[in-house]
Amino acid sequence: MKTDKLRETAVNVSIVFSALVFLLILGAARLMLNDARKSVFEDTRLRAEISSKMAGKAMFPKEDLFSLHFLVNSIALDKAIKYAVVADQTGKIRSHSDPDKIGGQDESPEAAAARASAVPLMQSFKGPGGLEYFYFSEPITVGKRRLGTLAVAINSETMKYRLAATKHKLVIIFIAALGAMGLLLEIRSLLRREQRSSAVKSAMVHTVSHEFNNALTVIDAVIFLLQETEPEKNDPARGGLYRTLAYERKSLKNYVKNILSEARMEAGRFKIEKKPLVFCDLVSGAVSVMEELMRKKKISFTLDMTQEPLVVNADFEAMALVLSNLVGNAVKYTPENGRIAVRLAAEKAGQITFRIENSGRGITAADLEKIKTEFFRTGEGQAAAEGFGLGLKICNDMLLLHGSSLEIKSEMGKNVCFCFSLPVSAEKASGALPPGKAGPKSREQLP
Numbered sequence: 492m493k494t495d496k497l498r499e500t501a502v503n504v505s506i507v508f509s510a511l512v513f514l515l516i517l518g519a520a521r522l523m524l525n526d527a528r529k530s531v532f533e534d535t536r537l538r539a540e541i542s543s544k545m546a547g548k549a550m551f552p553k554e555d556l557f558s559l560h561f562l563v564n565s566i567a568l569d570k571a572i573k574y575a576v577v578a579d580q581t582g583k584i585r586s587h588s589d590p591d592k593i594g595g596q597d598e599s600p601e602a603a604a605a606r607a608s609a610v611p612l613m614q615s616f617k618g619p620g621g622l623e624y625f626y627f628s629e630p631i632t633v634g635k636r637r638l639g640t641l642a643v644a645i646n647s648e649t650m651k652y653r654l655a656a657t658k659h660k661l662v663i664i665f666i667a668a669l670g671a672m673g674l675l676l677e678i679r680s681l682l683r684r685e686q687r688s689s690a691v692k693s694a695m696v697h698t699v700s701h702e703f704n705n706a707l708t709v710i711d712a713v714i715f716l717l718q719e720t721e722p723e724k725n726d727p728a729r730g731g732l733y734r735t736l737a738y739e740r741k742s743l744k745n746y747v748k749n750i751l752s753e754a755r756m757e758a759g760r761f762k763i764e765k766k767p768l769v770f771c772d773l774v775s776g777a778v779s780v781m782e783e784l785m786r787k788k789k790i791s792f793t794l795d796m797t798q799e800p801l802v803v804n805a806d807f808e809a810m811a812l813v814l815s816n817l818v819g820n821a822v823k824y825t826p827e828n829g830r831i832a833v834r835l836a837a838e839k840a841g842q843i844t845f846r847i848e849n850s851g852r853g854i855t856a857a858d859l860e861k862i863k864t865e866f867f868r869t870g871e872g873q874a875a876a877e878g879f880g881l882g883l884k885i886c887n888d889m890l891l892l893h894g895s896s897l898e899i900k901s902e903m904g905k906n907v908c909f910c911f912s913l914p915v916s917a918e919k920a921s922g923a924l925p926p927g928k929a930g931p932k933s934r935e936q937l938p
Contacts, residue, residue, distance in 0.1 A: 499682050499683070502675055506679065509672045513665075523657055528650065531654070546562060554585070563575045564588060570649065571652050573648075574587065575644075576592075577631070580637060601626045604628075612626075624646045628641070628642040710736075710740055763805075771797065776814075777811070777814035777817075781818050788827045790827075796834075802916045812885065813911075817909050824907075845910060848907070848908040853907050854907050855903060895912060
């Protein structure tokens with residue numbers, strides 16, 4: 492649950508950050524377009540300045556119309572230029588990028604202002620179709636003598652050619668920013684949908700488990716009444732039925748506990764309460780409830796425990812569930828006449844290690860990690876026994892809450908071994924047995 496909240500918070504922060512970046516891009520885009528426009532203006536001004544000097548050479552000492560026309564048409568080859576014109580001081584057009592206008596009179600206000608000015612000018616005006624025009628003029632002089640004026644005009648339509656590259660880059664940036672924001676919004680939507688689905692699933696699991704527990708309570712009461720009214724001592728066959736019922740009842744309770752624990756962990760409501768516990772007592776309890784089934788399956792069983800009542804700080808219910816799942820799994824997946832070995836020892840300084848190994852089909856290397864991180868059952872496991880694939884994931888989740896993790900080793904066709912370690916505590920557990928009386932160092936049950 493905490494992970495889900497962190498993920499959603501991270502996505503929300505990313506969305507806000509992306510929105511700010513998008514606004515920054517919008518502001519920067521305006522500046523970039525303005526800079527691009529200024530660059531076009533500066534380039535046009537320089538072109539007019541250089542061309543005016545060349546026009547002076549073509550007009551003095553003798554007017555060379557061929558050179559003048561060549562110059563004007565060369566300027567007009569630039570797609571950003573709408574037209575170029577050279578006029579003398581009377582306003583007569585000596586050369587124009589539009590040949591039809593050559594020899595005519597340029598009487599526009601901009602041309603008149605340019606002829607009257609002794610310095611370069613940039614003027615703007617509204618042209619045909621409402622387009623905005625920018626008129627750059629340069630005096631054509633030779634020494635102190637004014638021969639005429641050269642003008643170059645561009646408009647908002649022809650400028651698009653020069654601004655296209657900048658606009659394309661900005662469009663790509665906008666699309667990328669919008670795509671990133673859209674992706675983040677979709678991720679947030681999926682996260683919220685997953686959270687809603689998880690909440691519904693959690694509520695459903697809780698309800699089903701509650702009803703399951705009610706049914707198990709009734710079954711417990713019925714078995715108790717049957718044992719009271721018809722004791723198993725009177726009929727050995729009936730005693731076997733009672734033991735079968737007791738085993739199935741415990742199995743169902745374990746399934747319900749697993750499902751509830753997983754639902755509580757997903758909902759973030761699973762809390763552990765660590766207390767000093769004598770770990771060998773927990774192991775003995777987990778083993779004892781499975782002894783009857785091991786006898787039925789003729790399993791060779793070995794229990795090797797340290798004689799010291801080593802104490803660990805752990806949650807009793809969580810660790811009892813871990814041990815119950817591991818021992819129950821070993822018994823369930825061990826074939827008849829197989830073997831199970833349980834070992835509890837201080838293999839590392841300051842730590843106690845629980846290890847359980849059973850013979851059987853084994854687990855492939857590809858499946859080793861999956862079975863403790865997902866609701867997953869191997870093909871071998873499905874063939875050997877029924878189940879839901881919850882137990883080992885819950886074991887690993889519980890151990891992670893205790894700062895440990897489940898380690899699995901297996902040799903295909905031979906065995907599988909599960910183990911984990913917990914730090915030994917210096918505290919004393921309530922009800923701990925005195926040294927030397929923590930239980931037998933080893934116990935062996937043969938078929």
